[in-house]
Amino acid sequence: MINKYVKNASDLVSTHEATRNGFLEYALRKSKESVPYLDKAKAFKLILEQKTKQPKDILKLDEVLSSCYEAAGVSVKANKYLTDSDLKDILLEFIKEFLEPSGEQYIEELIYRYLLTSGDALGGRMRNLVGSIANEKLTRNIISQLQVLNISFEYYDKFSKTWLASKNYTIDQVPDIRAIKWILKSGGKRQLIYNLTVPIVKKNIDLVILNCHSEEITGKAFKEMISNPSNYELLGELKGGVDPAGADEHWKTANTALSRVRDNFKKHDIDIPLVFIGAAIEISMSKEIFSQYTTGQITNCANLTVENQLVNLCYWLVTQR
Amino acid sequence: MINKYVKNASDLVSTHEATRNGFLEYALRKSKESVPYLDKAKAFKLILEQKTKQPKDILKLDEVLSSCYEAAGVSVKANKYLTDSDLKDILLEFIKEFLEPSGEQYIEELIYRYLLTSGDALGGRMRNLVGSIANEKLTRNIISQLQVLNISFEYYDKFSKTWLASKNYTIDQVPDIRAIKWILKSGGKRQLIYNLTVPIVKKNIDLVILNCHSEEITGKAFKEMISNPSNYELLGELKGGVDPAGADEHWKTANTALSRVRDNFKKHDIDIPLVFIGAAIEISMSKEIFSQYTTGQITNCANLTVENQLVNLCYWLVTQR
DNA sequence: TAGACTCGAGTAG
DNA sequence: ACTACTCGAGTCT
Missing domain, CATH: 3.40.91.10 (Restriction Endonuclease)
Known part of the structure; x- marks a missing residue:
């Protein structure tokens, strides 16, 4: 005791x-940790507006292809376990099922879905942060003891x-x-x-x-x-x-x-x-x-x-x- | 063995x-489970467009106040532990720090942040779903055995x-x-x-x-x-x-x-x-x-x-x- | 209804 | 490269 x-x-x-x-x-x-995720979404949106006229145009955007996978619901973690062919299939299915039915609004649909995946990612990041903060609290207390x-x-x-x-x-x-x-x-x-x-x-x-x-x-x-x-x-x-x-x-x-x-x-x-x-x-x-x-x-x-x-x-x- | x-x-x-x-x-x-989350976001956006002209107008929207808390980063789980006063403070801080600086774009900022929180919620829902599906797989196998x-x-x-x-x-x-x-x-x-x-x-x-x-x-x-x-x-x-x-x-x-x-x-x-x-x-x-x-x-x-x-x-x- | 279940979103050694 | 750490987003009893 x-x-x-x-x-x-x-x-x-x-x-x-x-x-x-x-x-x-x-x-x-x-709220604060959200900022970079929002910035990425806004930048992604700009590229889509500039370089696509219809859903299937995203297939050609090599620079933001991985963002498209994220929009299609694939986390960075899941991405590792899927083959290029799996990813391509997911994306084709995604375009057909969710982007094309949105008509003119396909960019909004894409960005909204991208944000859903980002939100899960942000949640993961926050969980790690909570762990680090606990470590830091312990560190401060230990050092205080050493100082005292x-x-x-x-x-x-x-x-x-x-x-x-x-x-x-x-x-x-x-x-x-x-x-x-x-x-x-x-x-x-x-x-x-x-x-x-x-x-x-x-x-x-x-x-x-x-x-x-x-x-x-x-x-x-x-x-x-x-x-x-x-x-x-x-x-x-x-x-x-x-x-x-x-x-x-x-x-x-x-x-x-x-x-x-x-x-x-x-x-x-x-x-x-x-x-x-x-x-x-x-x-x-x-x-x-x-x-x-x-x-x-x-x-x-x-x-x-x-x-x-x-x-x-x-x-x-x-x-x- | x-x-x-x-x-x-x-x-x-x-x-x-x-x-x-x-x-x-x-x-x-x-991707499929995302749909209701997107629908809610779109409905929320419509209300904001119709009923607000500037960030602080959201404070008066009793019907969607809880959605505003979500946009401010408060999960349904966290919500339970916070007092009305905590929530109000979070919202005021949120308006000042993130919505007002967005100017005309405050609705976009709000909806994007709402989607981030929704994405984390969707992730939670998916985790439960995976558990249920495992149960179902076991059930099907057990019933098959009984039938055989x-x-x-x-x-x-x-x-x-x-x-x-x-x-x-x-x-x-x-x-x-x-x-x-x-x-x-x-x-x-x-x-x-x-x-x-x-x-x-x-x-x-x-x-x-x-x-x-x-x-x-x-x-x-x-x-x-x-x-x-x-x-x-x-x-x-x-x-x-x-x-x-x-x-x-x-x-x-x-x-x-x-x-x-x-x-x-x-x-x-x-x-x-x-x-x-x-x-x-x-x-x-x-x-x-x-x-x-x-x-x-x-x-x-x-x-x-x-x-x-x-x-x-x-x-x-x-x-x- | 308080309590304890679901599991993967990150991260790092 | 590989393994296993962070913890709370949901859910149900």
């Missing part, structure tokens, strides 16, 4: 207010692929931080890495803390380091989504992910400490999480939207042992 | 061809909420079938129900087979019947999605769901038979599934896109014991 703000299962449950805040922030952000405890640290910038000293840190760099390393008062080394593929489980783990440092976080030497289970201090799952309807769904996923880590480290006779941090926690799953916490299957847990729990967990992450 | 077409983990893996077929069917269906084996059955129509005799069955009723009941040659009763909330686990299970019949599948008597763990013959998870990228994600979910069933029946000293049926099975997860199959943690499994495996599993579902 390490986290003193998690005394009961119900402490973990997200409040309605937290959920509301999440959806509110989401809506505002989505006056522990100097280095952070790894994912673009320059270099470690920077804590004195260079500013809050606008948070999105680019892939890893953080520091040294405990006791002399122990710590290195936190996000979204690392852990060879022991052959899966990506949201949050990994190693008990050793490395200059690179790619390459052969690093690969060797992370292949040794005794170099791991802790692993964790972080779920930043706020939707209550997704809460149990994603906890089930996290639960299997954590089980895989536990089982695979156990093969090396290691009881690896695990944590779960989630923003959407409902009553029923809170009981399962708390039960795992009580029995030690997970070592710590927190609701990402409960300040005290998060701060306490970060303090512990930074200082443990 | 009940399913004679599942001899190795690799037998479970989905082929590229199956994935392609899935995405192809998906794209064609999506000359076992008379009754099927429960979810709208009329009544049981109909097998002689009334036609293939176009498949989408409305919630349950099927039949009697084994040995005299044993069987009743299959989809998406049943099982009191023993307090969760919905995709596929449930009981060893007893009931007149209703709601109400007190039925509730009592399904509260008795010894009335269960088998439970299963069915995953109809074809996307390889979602395969492991959804298997992790299914795995926790199956574990919950197993653990909760175990509390009543029952080793309940479990099955997993999935359309998107990748190599790594196929090994986990096959391993569970070998050790008896699951009793049967099949790839929904592999005809032999599915038929064999349905034969077994229909005739077991």
Whole structure:
């Protein structure tokens, strides 16, 4: 019972207010993220107006053919699995079924359908963004702890692929931080890495803390380091989504992910400490999480939207042992 | 090793061809499902043209206010968590940030943004549809088995909420079938129900087979019947999605769901038979599934896109014991 | 009716 | 290249 703000299962449950805040922030952000999608649609429309006089003219527009596929309902993901011949057939069917019946309005029909597909794409992008924002929230809290405890640290910038000293840190760099390393008062080394593929489980783990440092976080030497289970201090799952309807769904996923880590480290006779941090926690799953916490299957847990729990967990992450 | 077409983990893996077929069917269906979303957008546009002269006029349009919220990026789901005041603020911000800067084009901007949100909604609808279609595929295969084996059955129509005799069955009723009941040659009763909330686990299970019949599948008597763990013959998870990228994600979910069933029946000293049926099975997860199959943690499994495996599993579902 | 189901739109290691 | 991560858009019980 390490986290003193998690005394009961119900402490973990997200409040309605937290959920509301999440959806509110989401809506505002989505409006902003829409802009490039709209710009693309408008540019696409202009090309269609200039270069086509009738639906079947789009078949000749090589430059915007992939946009036409999107209009026909093919996502970028689906596109990969279809052959050129499949795509051509879809497009022919699309022209015949939906564009030609629209008569003069075929460009409007095409653009409207393009926007439908774009909306789904935007939704996908937003989901990734929510995940990144959760990472960033955790990063800010961890760095705050390091600063408060006056522990100097280095952070790894994912673009320059270099470690920077804590004195260079500013809050606008948070999105680019892939890893953080520091040294405990006791002399122990710590290195936190996000979204690392852990060879022991052959899966990506949201949050990994190693008990050793490395200059690179790619390459052969690093690969060797992370292949040794005794170099791991802790692993964790972080779920930043706020939707209550997704809460149990994603906890089930996290639960299997954590089980895989536990089982695979156990093969090396290691009881690896695990944590779960989630923003959407409902009553029923809170009981399962708390039960795992009580029995030690997970070592710590927190609701990402409960300040005290998060701060306490970060303090512990930074200082443990 | 009940399913004679599942001899190795690799037998479970989905082929590229199956994935392609899935995405192809998906794209064609999506084009058709788009129509009502486009119609709504066009109707919305007409109202805006008739009743507004400038962006802030939309605030007075009570009839289409919820459509305006959607245009501002608020999904129906998000809407539920926001207060009227939140929504009003979002709309004001939306007008100021995105509609007013568009000048004369504010209606186009509004409709384009409405379509983006609609596209995400359509995506959600499509995901549900894929799930239903998988259910229907299973239903058709089960009924075919019953017919081939000359076992008379009754099927429960979810709208009329009544049981109909097998002689009334036609293939176009498949989408409305919630349950099927039949009697084994040995005299044993069987009743299959989809998406049943099982009191023993307090969760919905995709596929449930009981060893007893009931007149209703709601109400007190039925509730009592399904509260008795010894009335269960088998439970299963069915995953109809074809996307390889979602395969492991959804298997992790299914795995926790199956574990919950197993653990909760175990509390009543029952080793309940479990099955997993999935359309998107990748190599790594196929090994986990096959391993569970070998050790008896699951009793049967099949790839929904592999005809032999599915038929064999349905034969077994229909005739077991 | 609150709760938990459907699955793929993106992304990145 | 390949695998598996992000999470909420719907739906139904």
